[in-house]
Amino acid sequence: MKKEKPQPPAKIIYLFTDGACSGNPGPGGYGVILRYGKYEKELSEGFSKTTNNRMELLAVIRGLEALKFPGIKVIITSDSKYVIEAVDQAWLFSWEKKGWKKVKNPDLWKRFLELYRRHHITFKWIRGHAGHIENERCDELAVQASRSFDLKEDTGYVKMQKDKEGMFR
Numbered sequence: 001m002k003k004e005k006p007q008p009p010a011k012i013i014y015l016f017t018d019g020a021c022s023g024n025p026g027p028g029g030y031g032v033i034l035r036y037g038k039y040e041k042e043l044s045e046g047f048s049k050t051t052n053n054r055m056e057l058l059a060v061i062r063g064l065e066a067l068k069f070p071g072i073k074v075i076i077t078s079d080s081k082y083v084i085e086a087v088d089q090a091w092l093f094s095w096e097k098k099g100w101k102k103v104k105n106p107d108l109w110k111r112f113l114e115l116y117r118r119h120h121i122t123f124k125w126i127r128g129h130a131g132h133i134e135n136e137r138c139d140e141l142a143v144q145a146s147r148s149f150d151l152k153e154d155t156g157y158v159k160m161q162k163d164k165e166g167m168f169r
Contacts, residue, residue: 011036011072011073012036012072012073012074012075013034013035013036013067013072013073013074013075014033014034014035014036014074014075014077015032015033015034015035015060015063015064015074015075015076015077016032016033016035016076016077016078016134016135016137016138017030017031017032017033017056017059017060017063017076017077017078017080017138018030018031018056018059018078018079018080018128018135018138018139018141018142019031019052019053019054019055019056019057019058019059019080019142020052020055020139020142020143020145020146021050021051021052021055021146022146022147024051024052025049025050025051025157026049026050027046027047027048027049027050027146027147027151028046028047028049028050028051028052028054028055028142028146028154029044029045029046029047029055029141029142029143029144029145029146029147029148030043030044030045030055030056030058030059030062030138030141030142030145031043031044031059031137031138031139031140031141031142031143031144031145032044032059032062032063032066032138032141033134033137033138033141034063034066034067035134041066042137042141043062043063043066043141044141044142044144044145045058045062045145045152046144046145046146046147046148046150046151046152047146047151047152047153047154047157048151048152048153048154049153049154049157049158050154050157051157053080053082053104053105054105054108054154054156054157055142055146056078056080056082056083057080057082057083057105057108057109057112058108059078059138059142060076060078060080060083060112061108061111061112061115063076064112064115064116064118064119064121065115067119070118070119071118071119071120072119072120073119073120073122074119074120074121074122075121075122075123075124076121076122076123076124077123077124077125077126077132077134077135078123078124078125078126078135079125079126079127079128079129079132079135080125081125083123084123084125086109087116087121087123088123092109092112092113095109096109096113104160105156105160107156107159107160108156
Protein backbone atom coordinates (compact mmCIF):
# COMPACT_ATOMS: atom_id res chain seq x y z
CA MET A 1 0.00 0.00 0.00
CA LYS A 2 1.41 3.34 -1.09
CA LYS A 3 1.69 5.93 1.62
CA GLU A 4 0.27 9.35 0.67
CA LYS A 5 2.33 12.46 1.22
CA PRO A 6 0.90 14.73 3.88
CA GLN A 7 -0.57 17.89 2.38
CA PRO A 8 0.34 21.29 3.77
CA PRO A 9 -2.51 23.05 5.53
CA ALA A 10 -4.59 25.34 3.34
CA LYS A 11 -3.65 28.96 3.59
CA ILE A 12 -6.27 30.76 5.62
CA ILE A 13 -6.06 34.47 6.26
CA TYR A 14 -8.09 35.82 9.16
CA LEU A 15 -9.21 39.38 8.53
CA PHE A 16 -10.74 41.41 11.36
CA THR A 17 -12.22 44.82 10.55
CA ASP A 18 -14.02 47.80 12.01
CA GLY A 19 -14.97 51.30 10.97
CA ALA A 20 -15.64 54.35 13.10
CA CYS A 21 -17.11 57.76 12.51
CA SER A 22 -17.58 60.71 14.85
CA GLY A 23 -20.86 62.03 13.55
CA ASN A 24 -22.36 60.47 10.49
CA PRO A 25 -21.04 62.06 8.34
CA GLY A 26 -17.98 63.26 10.15
CA PRO A 27 -14.33 62.38 10.67
CA GLY A 28 -13.90 58.65 10.35
CA GLY A 29 -11.42 55.84 10.12
CA TYR A 30 -10.99 52.13 9.74
CA GLY A 31 -8.95 49.50 11.51
CA VAL A 32 -7.83 46.12 10.19
CA ILE A 33 -5.97 43.14 11.56
CA LEU A 34 -4.65 40.54 9.12
CA ARG A 35 -3.53 37.24 10.61
CA TYR A 36 -1.83 34.28 9.00
CA GLY A 37 -0.47 31.71 11.41
CA LYS A 38 1.90 33.54 13.74
CA TYR A 39 2.09 36.60 11.49
CA GLU A 40 -0.05 39.66 12.06
CA LYS A 41 -0.38 43.06 10.40
CA GLU A 42 -2.45 46.07 11.41
CA LEU A 43 -3.75 48.74 9.04
CA SER A 44 -5.62 51.97 9.68
CA GLU A 45 -6.37 55.27 8.00
CA GLY A 46 -8.47 58.34 8.79
CA PHE A 47 -10.64 60.64 6.69
CA SER A 48 -11.89 64.16 7.33
CA LYS A 49 -15.52 63.61 6.29
CA THR A 50 -17.10 60.25 5.63
CA THR A 51 -19.71 57.83 6.99
CA ASN A 52 -19.56 54.83 9.28
CA ASN A 53 -20.76 52.45 6.55
CA ARG A 54 -18.05 53.67 4.18
CA MET A 55 -15.42 53.03 6.83
CA GLU A 56 -16.80 49.54 7.60
CA LEU A 57 -16.64 48.64 3.91
CA LEU A 58 -13.28 50.34 3.32
CA ALA A 59 -11.77 48.33 6.19
CA VAL A 60 -12.69 45.10 4.39
CA ILE A 61 -11.41 46.45 1.07
CA ARG A 62 -8.06 47.59 2.47
CA GLY A 63 -7.59 44.26 4.20
CA LEU A 64 -8.26 42.35 1.00
CA GLU A 65 -6.04 44.72 -1.01
CA ALA A 66 -3.16 43.83 1.32
CA LEU A 67 -3.22 40.18 0.20
CA LYS A 68 -0.39 39.33 -2.18
CA PHE A 69 -1.86 36.30 -3.97
CA PRO A 70 -5.27 35.48 -5.46
CA GLY A 71 -7.31 32.43 -4.53
CA ILE A 72 -6.69 32.59 -0.80
CA LYS A 73 -9.27 31.45 1.72
CA VAL A 74 -10.19 34.49 3.84
CA ILE A 75 -12.37 34.53 6.92
CA ILE A 76 -13.56 38.07 7.57
CA THR A 77 -14.83 38.87 11.04
CA SER A 78 -16.80 42.11 11.28
CA ASP A 79 -19.51 43.77 13.31
CA SER A 80 -20.95 45.37 10.17
CA LYS A 81 -24.29 43.94 9.14
CA TYR A 82 -24.21 46.47 6.28
CA VAL A 83 -21.24 44.70 4.69
CA ILE A 84 -21.99 41.11 5.64
CA GLU A 85 -25.68 41.10 4.74
CA ALA A 86 -25.00 42.77 1.38
CA VAL A 87 -23.01 39.67 0.45
CA ASP A 88 -24.81 36.94 2.40
CA GLN A 89 -28.26 38.12 1.29
CA ALA A 90 -26.96 38.57 -2.30
CA TRP A 91 -28.05 42.23 -2.41
CA LEU A 92 -24.65 43.14 -3.81
CA PHE A 93 -25.11 40.97 -6.88
CA SER A 94 -28.58 42.38 -7.47
CA TRP A 95 -27.18 45.93 -7.24
CA GLU A 96 -24.54 45.03 -9.80
CA LYS A 97 -27.13 43.59 -12.22
CA LYS A 98 -29.21 46.77 -11.88
CA GLY A 99 -26.22 48.97 -12.72
CA TRP A 100 -25.71 50.27 -9.17
CA LYS A 101 -28.79 52.49 -9.41
CA LYS A 102 -29.89 54.01 -6.10
CA VAL A 103 -27.07 52.24 -4.22
CA LYS A 104 -25.06 54.08 -1.61
CA ASN A 105 -21.28 53.80 -1.90
CA PRO A 106 -21.13 52.22 -5.38
CA ASP A 107 -17.47 53.23 -5.72
CA LEU A 108 -16.55 51.06 -2.75
CA TRP A 109 -18.91 48.20 -3.60
CA LYS A 110 -17.34 47.91 -7.07
CA ARG A 111 -13.86 47.76 -5.54
CA PHE A 112 -15.01 45.20 -3.01
CA LEU A 113 -16.66 43.00 -5.63
CA GLU A 114 -13.48 42.82 -7.70
CA LEU A 115 -11.53 41.70 -4.61
CA TYR A 116 -14.31 39.36 -3.47
CA ARG A 117 -14.12 37.48 -6.76
CA ARG A 118 -10.35 36.95 -6.40
CA HIS A 119 -10.55 35.00 -3.16
CA HIS A 120 -12.62 32.43 -1.26
CA ILE A 121 -14.29 34.61 1.33
CA THR A 122 -16.41 33.67 4.30
CA PHE A 123 -17.94 36.28 6.59
CA LYS A 124 -18.43 35.92 10.31
CA TRP A 125 -20.56 38.51 12.10
CA ILE A 126 -19.85 39.42 15.70
CA ARG A 127 -21.55 41.92 17.97
CA GLY A 128 -19.53 45.14 18.24
CA HIS A 129 -18.22 46.37 21.58
CA ALA A 130 -18.86 42.98 23.15
CA GLY A 131 -15.34 42.15 24.25
CA HIS A 132 -14.12 40.39 21.07
CA ILE A 133 -10.37 41.08 21.34
CA GLU A 134 -9.64 41.67 17.66
CA ASN A 135 -12.81 43.71 17.12
CA GLU A 136 -11.95 45.91 20.09
CA ARG A 137 -8.44 46.45 18.69
CA CYS A 138 -9.81 47.28 15.23
CA ASP A 139 -12.19 49.78 16.83
CA GLU A 140 -9.27 51.32 18.69
CA LEU A 141 -7.28 51.61 15.44
CA ALA A 142 -10.27 53.12 13.61
CA VAL A 143 -11.00 55.70 16.32
CA GLN A 144 -7.31 56.67 16.58
CA ALA A 145 -7.13 57.07 12.80
CA SER A 146 -10.27 59.24 12.77
CA ARG A 147 -8.64 61.55 15.33
CA SER A 148 -5.26 61.86 13.63
CA PHE A 149 -3.91 65.16 12.35
CA ASP A 150 -3.31 64.00 8.79
CA LEU A 151 -6.86 63.09 7.79
CA LYS A 152 -7.35 62.42 4.10
CA GLU A 153 -10.29 63.42 1.97
CA ASP A 154 -12.71 60.60 1.20
CA THR A 155 -12.99 61.52 -2.47
CA GLY A 156 -15.73 58.95 -3.06
CA TYR A 157 -17.87 60.49 -0.33
CA VAL A 158 -17.22 64.03 -1.62
CA LYS A 159 -18.17 63.03 -5.18
CA MET A 160 -21.29 61.26 -3.94
CA GLN A 161 -22.36 64.40 -2.04
CA LYS A 162 -21.75 66.67 -5.04
CA ASP A 163 -23.68 64.32 -7.31
CA LYS A 164 -26.51 64.25 -4.77
CA GLU A 165 -26.60 68.05 -4.72
CA GLY A 166 -26.78 68.11 -8.52
CA MET A 167 -23.51 69.96 -8.99
CA PHE A 168 -22.06 67.45 -11.49
CA ARG A 169 -24.77 66.00 -13.70
